Amino acid sequence: MADEWRASDNxxxxxxxxxxxxxxxxxxxxxxPSIARVYDAVLGGKDNxxxxxxxAEASLAIVPEIGDVGRFNRAVLGRGVRFMAxxxxxxxxxxxxxxxxxxxTHQVAQAHSADAKVVYVDKxxxxxxxxxxxxxxxxxxxxxxxxxxxxxxxxxxxxxxALIDFDQPIGLxxxxxxxxxxxxxxxxxxxxxxxxxxxxGSYLFLTHFCASSPDAVxxxxxxxxxxxxxxxxxxxxxxxxxxxxxxxxxxxxxLPQWRPEEPIGDELTVGQRLMAGxxxxxxxx
Numbered sequence: 001m002a003d004e005w006r007a008s009d010n011x012x013x014x015x016x017x018x019x020x021x022x023x024x025x026x027x028x029x030x031x032x033p034s035i036a037r038v039y040d041a042v043l044g045g046k047d048n049x050x051x052x053x054x055x056a057e058a059s060l061a062i063v064p065e066i067g068d069v070g071r072f073n074r075a076v077l078g079r080g081v082r083f084m085a086x087x088x089x090x091x092x093x094x095x096x097x098x099x100x101x102x103x104x105t106h107q108v109a110q111a112h113s114a115d116a117k118v119v120y121v122d123k124x125x126x127x128x129x130x131x132x133x134x135x136x137x138x139x140x141x142x143x144x145x146x147x148x149x150x151x152x153x154x155x156x157x158x159x160x161x162a163l164i165d166f167d168q169p170i171g172l173x174x175x176x177x178x179x180x181x182x183x184x185x186x187x188x189x190x191x192x193x194x195x196x197x198x199x200x201g202s203y204l205f206l207t208h209f210c211a212s213s214p215d216a217v218x219x220x221x222x223x224x225x226x227x228x229x230x231x232x233x234x235x236x237x238x239x240x241x242x243x244x245x246x247x248x249x250x251x252x253x254x255l256p257q258w259r260p261e262e263p264i265g266d267e268l269t270v271g272q273r274l275m276a277g278x279x280x281x282x283x284x285x
Contacts, residue, residue, distance in 0.1 A: 033227055035180055036098040036124045042070045047126070055226050062219045065271025072255040073176045073207055073275055078103040079259050080205045080279055083248070084171040085112035087281075089203060091164050092118045095148040095194070096177030105173065106141040116140065117163045121154055123147040148177065149185060151193035169201035176275070178241065179209040180229040191241050200284040204245055207255060207277030208238045215270045238276050245280035252278040 030049040037048040041056035044067060048056075059066045081092065090113055094105045097120035109116035117140045122128075128145045142163060146154045154160060164170060172194055181187035195204060211217060211232040223230025239252045250257060254273045256264045264272070 034124050034126065035227065035229065036122060036126060038227060039070060039098050039176070042066055043074070055223070058222055058226060059219060062222060063215050063271055063274060065269060065274075066219075069271050069274045072272065074103050076207060076255045076258050076277065077105065077173075077175050078108050079261065080173075080175070081105055081108040081171070082112060083259065083279060084203050084205065085109050085116065087203070089169055089171040090116050091168065092116065092171040092173060093160070093164055094118060094120045094173040094175070095154070096174065096180070097122050097143075098124075098176070106138075109171075110138075110140070118142075119144060119160050119163050121146050121148060121157075121160070148174075149181065149190055151190060151197070155194070155197050166197065167199055169203070170198055171203050171205060172198055174204070174206040174241075175277070176207050178206060179231050179233065182229060182231055188240065195245065195282065198282050200282050202282045203279055204242060204282070205277070205279045206238070206241050207275055208233060208241075210235060210238065210254070210274060210276040212254070212273040212276075213270050216274055219274075235276055239278075242278065242280040245282055247278055247280045250278075252276055 031051060033051045033055050034048075037052040038055045040046075041048040041053045042059065056066070063069070084092070085108070089109075092105055092109055097105070105120070106116070106118035109118055120141075120143045122143070123146065125145055128143050140163070142159050144154075144157055144159045146157055148154060155166075174191065174194075178187050178191065181190060191204075191206070198204070209216070209220070209230060209232040211220065211234050216232050220230055220232040235252060239247075242252065250259070253276060254268055255275045255277060256268065256272045258278065
């Protein structure tokens with residue numbers, strides 16, 4: 001899928017170094033780390049630069065499983081989208097979507113139902129640059145450049161309104177992004193604003209870094225220092241984002257524990273406990 005999103009064939013075979021020498025998107029600062037590109041680097045992607053890889057490598061030194069953590073998050077995204085699709089959700093608003101990789105929201109949703117609509121929202125312009133091929137892929141998927149910290153702007157964006165019907169149930173996705181909202185930005189209020197806009201029968205799907213071990217706390221310190229974001233919160237704090245919604249089983253748990261498709265061990269590793277999340281429904285009455 002990553003190849004489908006590339007804005008230039010120069011990225012095709014040469015890896016990240018070719019990306020640096022042959023393709024530099026206009027208006028994108030490659031001297032400052034990007035959340036989307038760091039995540040891409042963690043997953044072993046090519047759409048990143050030295051400043052992004054430095055943070056990914058520092059994270060690897062603290063939590064050697066960091067690459068697996070990214071994959072746990074992508075895997076639960078697929079399971080979560082399939083679950084919502086099975087409940088009849090046919091439109092998805094994916095906030096802070098990041099760069100494309102495997103099992104993207106629209107692929108999973110449209111594999112279940114061809115008429116499913118997906119809007120990706122990210123503030124990083126590189127996401128839109130890589131979304132150009134996606135825009136041509138089908139008329140049920142689009143990418144919007146907007147900052148999720150401004151719910152009014154996102155919810156009122158004409159491209160969002162063109163695909164998403166706010167009178168029908170929506171799958172709202174905040175997968176691996178709320179932890180990039182610092183405490184002073186009011187993350188609970190931001191999430192609440194989106195929840196309020198959802199019609200009954202909608203779902204909130206949220207995953208988040210979890211302060212589950214000393215290594216997690218050390219990684220939080222490194223990310224806040226080097227990236228400027230990456231707030232690790234407790235299971236109780238993460239659960240609070242779902243207040244007034246009905247959590248589906250098994251509730252807010254570590255990602256490998258959320259409706260696994262294969263057996264997992266009784267004792268989870270540091271990496272397996274690095275992120276937690278869940279899905280909850282907005283009551284219909």
